[in-house]
Every structure is written in C-alpha cells, then in structure tokens.
Amino acid sequence: MFRSKGFVWLLLGTLLLSGCSLPTEGSPVSQDQAPPQAGLPPSAGEKPTDEGSGASVPGASANEWQIQEIPFDYAAMKDAVVIRLDEEPRLQSPIRTVVGMGPQTFTLFFREAMDRKSVEEAIVAQAKEENNGDWFVHPDFEFRWVHDKQLHLRATPQEKVTGMGIEYRLAVNGARTKSGQVLAKSPDLFALVLPPNQVWRMSLDGQVREKLSQFPIHYLSEPFLDEEQRYLFLRRYTHYCECDGLHPLLYAIYDVQEKTMTHYPVELMTTYRGEGRFYVDRRGFFYAEPDKGVKVPEVEGVSRIEIDGYVHGASFSRDRSKLLMAVGTEEQKQDFDLLIVQLESGQQRRFAGVLKGTVPTSEMDGAVIPIDLQDDGKQVIIRMRKHEESFEELVHRFDWGTKTISLWNPPVVKQGWSGYLQTDDGMYQMFWNGGFYKGTTHVADFMGEGVWLPSSHRFLFAKYKDSEHGSFMNLNVFDADRNKTETLLEDLQPGLDILGVSRDSKWVYLLSLYDLQKPE
Numbered sequence: 001m002f003r004s005k006g007f008v009w010l011l012l013g014t015l016l017l018s019g020c021s022l023p024t025e026g027s028p029v030s031q032d033q034a035p036p037q038a039g040l041p042p043s044a045g046e047k048p049t050d051e052g053s054g055a056s057v058p059g060a061s062a063n064e065w066q067i068q069e070i071p072f073d074y075a076a077m078k079d080a081v082v083i084r085l086d087e088e089p090r091l092q093s094p095i096r097t098v099v100g101m102g103p104q105t106f107t108l109f110f111r112e113a114m115d116r117k118s119v120e121e122a123i124v125a126q127a128k129e130e131n132n133g134d135w136f137v138h139p140d141f142e143f144r145w146v147h148d149k150q151l152h153l154r155a156t157p158q159e160k161v162t163g164m165g166i167e168y169r170l171a172v173n174g175a176r177t178k179s180g181q182v183l184a185k186s187p188d189l190f191a192l193v194l195p196p197n198q199v200w201r202m203s204l205d206g207q208v209r210e211k212l213s214q215f216p217i218h219y220l221s222e223p224f225l226d227e228e229q230r231y232l233f234l235r236r237y238t239h240y241c242e243c244d245g246l247h248p249l250l251y252a253i254y255d256v257q258e259k260t261m262t263h264y265p266v267e268l269m270t271t272y273r274g275e276g277r278f279y280v281d282r283r284g285f286f287y288a289e290p291d292k293g294v295k296v297p298e299v300e301g302v303s304r305i306e307i308d309g310y311v312h313g314a315s316f317s318r319d320r321s322k323l324l325m326a327v328g329t330e331e332q333k334q335d336f337d338l339l340i341v342q343l344e345s346g347q348q349r350r351f352a353g354v355l356k357g358t359v360p361t362s363e364m365d366g367a368v369i370p371i372d373l374q375d376d377g378k379q380v381i382i383r384m385r386k387h388e389e390s391f392e393e394l395v396h397r398f399d400w401g402t403k404t405i406s407l408w409n410p411p412v413v414k415q416g417w418s419g420y421l422q423t424d425d426g427m428y429q430m431f432w433n434g435g436f437y438k439g440t441t442h443v444a445d446f447m448g449e450g451v452w453l454p455s456s457h458r459f460l461f462a463k464y465k466d467s468e469h470g471s472f473m474n475l476n477v478f479d480a481d482r483n484k485t486e487t488l489l490e491d492l493q494p495g496l497d498i499l500g501v502s503r504d505s506k507w508v509y510l511l512s513l514y515d516l517q518k519p520e
Contacts, residue, residue, distance in 0.1 A: 067144050067152045070107055074149055077111040083170050083189040084109070086152075087216075090250065091238060093170075096190035098240050100216040103156040104191065106170060113148035113178040123153070126171035126188070137166045148178065157193060163495065163513060165194040192240055194218045199232065199256060199499065200510045206489045209516050212256050212509075219252075221511055222270065223451065224500040225284030229509055230257050232499065233270060233285060246365060253283065256509075262297050266290050272314040273370035276307040276327075280343065282320050303343055312336055312359055313371025317380075324380055326355050326371040333388065334358040336371070338398065338405070354405045357384025357394035376422050381408070383418060391415040411437055421459075423452050428480045430459055436480055443480055450498050453505045457481045460508060462498055465491075475508070492516065 072082075083093040086105040091097045108119075120143050127138045139155040146152065159166050171188035199213040219234040232254040239247035251268040254261050264287070272278060272286035279287050282301040290296050305323065310330040314323055323341040327350075338351040359368050360383065372383040380398040382405075385391065392415050397408045410418035416433035423429075429437045430452070436443040436459070450461025457480040465472050473496060475489040493514035500509045510516065 065103075065105065065142070065144075065154055067146065069146045069150060070109075072109045072150065074109065074111060077109070080111050080183050080186045081172050082109045083107075083172075083187065085189070085191075088236075088250065093187035093189040095238070096192060096240055098194050098218055098237050099191045101161050101193055101195065103154050106153045106155065106189070108151040108153060108172070110149045110151070110177075112181070114151075115176040115178060116143075116145055116148065116151075118174070118176040119143075119151060119172055122172045122175040122183075123170060126173060127168055130169040135164060135166050137168050139168050155191065161193050161195055163195060165192055167192045195513055197495070197511050197513045199254070200512055200516045201507050202489075202510060202516065203506060204488055204508060206518065209518055211516075212259065213254065214259075218513075220249075221497070221499065223498070224256075224509065225253075225270075227503065229500045229502055229507075231255060231283045233268065234261075246367075253285075262299070264296060265294055266296060269370070271370040271372060272311055273368075274311060276305075276309050276311055278305055278311070278314075279303070280305055280316075280323065282316075282343070284316065284320070286314060305341065307339065307341070307348070309337075309339075313373055315373040315375070318375045318377040324373040324375060326373065326382065338382070351405065355382060355384060355396060357386060357396075358388045360385050360393075363391060372419075374419070376426060378426060381418070393418055410434070411440065411442065421452055423457055423480075424455050428452075428457055428459075436478070438480070444478065444483060447476070447478055447485070451501055453477070453501055454503050456505065460488075460498065460501060462492075462496060464494060 079093075081093070084107050085091040085097065085099060086107055087100065110119075120141075123143075124138075124141060127141075130136050137157050137159045139157040142154040142156075144152045144154075153170070155168065155170070157166055157168060167190060169188055169190050172183055172186050173188075175183045177183070194217075196215040196218050198211055198215055201210045201212055202208065217236065219236055221235070222233050225231040225233055234252045234254055236250040236252070237247070238250060241247070249267070251264045251266070252261050253264070253268075266287045269286045270284060272288075274288045277289045279289070279296075280303045281287075281299065282303075287296070307325070307327065309327040310332070311325050311327055312332070313326040316322070317324060321343055323339075323343060325339040325341065326336040327339045328336045334357060335353050336355040338354050340349045340351075341347070355371070359371060361367060362369050372381075374381040374383075378400060380400070382396040382398065384394040384396065386394045393410075395408045395410055395418055396405050398405050410420075410431065412418050412431055412433040418431065418433070420429040420431040420434075427438060428443070430446075430450075431437065432446065434442075435445040435447075447459075448461035448463045450459055452459050459478040459480065460475065461478065462473050462475055465474050471494050472491040473494050474487050475492065476485055476487050478485045493512065493516065495513035496516075497511045498508060499511055501507065502509075
C-alpha cells in the first residue's frame with residue numbers, strides 16, 4: 001500500500017472511520033444536541049427521588065452534580081437497558097467509546113422498573129470483574145435515581161491517565177427487575193479515558209508558546225481549512241476499536257480566533273460525494289441535505305447547491321469562488337462530466353464526458369470514495385483510476401487559462417497516490433509518494449509530514465528522534481533552493497501534528513497530546 005498519512009486524512013473527511021490504530025479524543029454537546037431537560041413528571045407508579053446508595057466521589061459535593069429527569073420512550077425499548085453518555089448523548093450502549101478525563105456522568109434507562117440496590121451492586125461488581133487488560137480500572141461510583149426506570153451515574157477514576165489511556169466498563173448483568181427477573185447479556189458501555197490533544201501556537205524560534213484550546217476529549221484534525229489559520233475541521237470517534245472497522249464519526253468546527261466549538265448533527269466532508277442537493281460552507285466543507293427535522297447550525301457563507309445528476313466528487317477552487325465537480329448518474333462508474341459552478345451567481349459550465357477513467361475505491365474496504373479535484377490556482381488536478389480492479393491512477397489536468405484537459409503522469413510509483421503540496425509560486429511540489437520535485441526534476445526524498453512556509457521555498461516538517469532518554473520530535477525546515485535541512489526546535493514531546501503556519505511565517509500551529517510550554 002502506497003497511501004500516506006496525508007491520504008488517510010483525505011479519506012477521513014469522506015469516510016466513516018472508527019478508532020483505527022490512531023494514538024488516541026470531544027467537547028461539550030451543543031444546545032441543539034443536548035437531551036431535553038424538561039423534568040417531566042414520572043410515569044404512573046414511579047416515585048421521583050434522588051436516593052442512591054453508591055459510593056460518594058471523593059471531594060465532590062452534592063451541589064456540583066445537578067440532575068433532573070430526562071424524557072425517554074421506555075415503551076419503545078428493545079433492550080433491557082440503555083446506557084448513555086451525558087456529555088454526548090449520541091453515544092450509548094452497546095459501545096466502546098472515548099470519554100474525557102475526570103468525573104463522567106451517564107444516564108441509564110431501564111425497560112422495566114428495577115430493584116435499585118441490585119442495579120448498583122451489579123454495576124460495581126461488573127467494573128471490578130473486568131480484567132481484559134492492565135489498563136482496566138474500577139472507578140468510584142455515585143448513584144442518583146430519578147425513579148425505578150432512570151438512574152444517573154457518575155464515574156470517577158482515581159488512576160493517572162497516560163498516553164495509552166485507562167478503561168472501565170459499565171454493565172448491569174446480574175441486576176434484578178422489581179418482578180424478580182435477573183438481567184443477563186444486557187448491552188454494556190466501555191469507557192476509554194484518553195488524554196485530550198490541544199491546539200498550540202508557537203513562534204518558529206520556540207520562545208513564545210500559547211495554548212489555543214481546552215478540549216476535554218481527544219479529537220482528530222486535519223490542517224486548517226483556511227489560509228488565515230482560523231478554522232479546524234474536527235472529528236470524534238463514536239466506536240473506538242483499534243481495528244479497520246468503519247463506524248460513524250461526530251463532527252465539529254473549532255474557531256481558533258474566537259475559541260468556540262460548533263457541533264454538527266450531520267456528516268461533514270472536505271470532498272463531497274452524494275446527491276445533487278447539498279450545502280457548501282465556504283470555510284471549506286460540505287454536507288448533504290439534512291433529514292427532515294435535523295437542525296444544522298446557521299452560519300454565514302453557506303450556500304445550497306442543486307444540480308442535475310449525482311456528484312461523484314466536489315471540491316473548492318483555490319479562491320473558494322467556484323465549485324469543481326465530477327458529475328454523472330448515481331450508478332455510473334466511469335467517464336464523468338466536469339462541472340464548474342460559480343458560487344455567487346450560480347452560473348454553470350459543463351465539460352461533458354471529459355473525465356475518463358473509473359471511480360476510485362478505498363484500499364481499506366473497497367468502498368467507493370470521492371473523486372479528488374485539487375486546484376492550485378493555475379490548474380486543477382483530477383484523480384481517477386485506470387481500471388475498476390486496479391489502484392493505478394489516471395490523472396487529468398484542467399488548465400484555467402485554456403479551459404482544456406490533458407493527461408498527466410505524476411512522478412510517483414505506479415499504484416501510488418499522486419497527492420502533493422505546492423509552494424505558493426508553484427515552483428516546487430512535495431509528493432507524499434515521490435518526495436520533492438522542481439517540475440520534472442527530483443530534488444529530495446520525502447522527509448515527513450509538514451507544510452510549505454508561505455511565499456517561500458522552505459518546507460517545515462516534524463520528525464521523530466530516538467535517544468537514550470526516550471522519543472522526541474524535532475521541527476525541521478528544508479530549503480528546496482539550497483537542498484539543505486536545518487533544525488529549528490529540538491526535543492519536543494512526541495505525538496504532535498503540524499496544522500499550519502501563519503501568513504507571515506512567524507507562527508506554527510500544532511496539535512499536541514502534551515504540554516508544549518517551554519521549561520523554566
């Protein structure tokens with residue numbers, strides 16, 4: 001497989017991915033997504049109470065954790081219990097999911113009225129008995145019942161959380177209903193506690209370092225959506241499996257300038273594939289027409305697009321004024337139209353049948369993925385596949401000046417992805433699967449993930465360094481004109497990614513699992 005991490009980030013914007021062998025992740029639920037807190041009266045025969053006999057959380061006062069009844073359709077329940085994470089109610093049993101550090105609250109909904117003491121004893125016993133790995137812990141529990149069908153639970157692990165994380169299990173097997181039935185094989189929830197990563201801004205000399213976020217949970221992120229280094233496209237695991245399984249993700253946009261998070265109840269994509277009715281957010285992403293009743297945050301710069309046909313790939317032009325699309329029927333697998341849409345006027349220009357080749361598919365599971373259209377301001381690179389059964393690319397170039405399309409043979413291995421990053425003036429390219437090039441001349445091999453410094457021929461990248469004291473990362477810069485590399489910063493904590501560089505090249509933005517403050 002010749003895909004690089006850069007290609008993986010591309011796929012993550014369009015596929016539903018689980019926690020697949022990535023190091024580790026959330027944020028508060030937005031108002032639109034929070035469960036209703038209407039405090040409805042209990043059903044007949046259910047006595048409201050906050051009584052509970054579980055262990056108290058050390059140092060926690062009763063006033064710090066306020067509960068009220070959450071309306072729930074108990075009659076529609078298929079399982080004996082639903083265990084739901086309060087911080088993100090879309091995450092519920094059966095699931096293994098990432099939660100934040102410190103106390104976490106959950107709500108348990110029971111199909112039948114329960115014997116409260118047996119439920120509390122079962123939860124404690126199941127957590128103590130879980131021993132699938134050394135990382136499993138038994139947190140302190142506190143229980144508060146609204147009535148016999150709804151329990152609010154707070155779990156507080158006492159163990160220190162390292163980069164590998166700790167985990168605990170919430171389960172009610174062995175609990176009894178009021179009628180005496182013993183629950184067995186009920187859905188459980190595995191809570192994986194991982195340290196959150198944070199956004200940092202650092203001067204290139206390392207003298208000034210500023211944390212720009214306070215994420216309570218670990219997120220996945222691509223580089224900034226915009227050249228102003230303001231908006232981050234964040235994804236959060238639902239299921240975390242450390243496997244190649246595909247599961248839905250949860251999406252949010254983080255505004256680094258305002259330090260605000262906007263959560264979305266729909267899938268967001270940086271390259272769109274889907275029906276011809278969809279929405280475009282000029283900050284740099286897309287989403288399909290929401291289902292009826294789904295409320296999407298209202299922000300400026302969003303346009304609704306409606307075209308004839310099915311969109312097999314859509315991207316922005318470099319200046320975000322146009323949409324570039326590969327269009328056909330939904331069942332079509334090869335030879336698509338190129339459609340260019342002016343976002344302001346809605347004017348369209350269609351080049352019928354010019355995108356020869358077949359749709360690309362994922363190397364992980366064979367699923368169809370969006371056709372990639374990459375605009376550098378002078379030309380658009382459009383990546384197809386030569387054959388349906390092959391990963392070999394058929395790459396087209398659309399020239400903005402002549403409005404013509406030609407084939408291009410990029411300098412990568414035969415079945416390698418041809419993705420690249422280019423200097424602002426277009427003189428140099430960094431191919432993930434080919435290294436550095438000046439036109440057709442090879443300059444240097446691939447050195448690491450990074451970014452070109454604006455208006456320069458210098459490439460900033462991070463690289464691991466092993467020593468007798470452990471693993472660290474250095475920030476290096478490669479000067480393509482001189483074909484020389486120098487180290488800017490040494491011995492940074494590992495587990496960081498470069499998100500971008502300010503337009504004046506004075507600041508680098510990083511996503512890090514560790515505190516990057518300069519030691520005193």
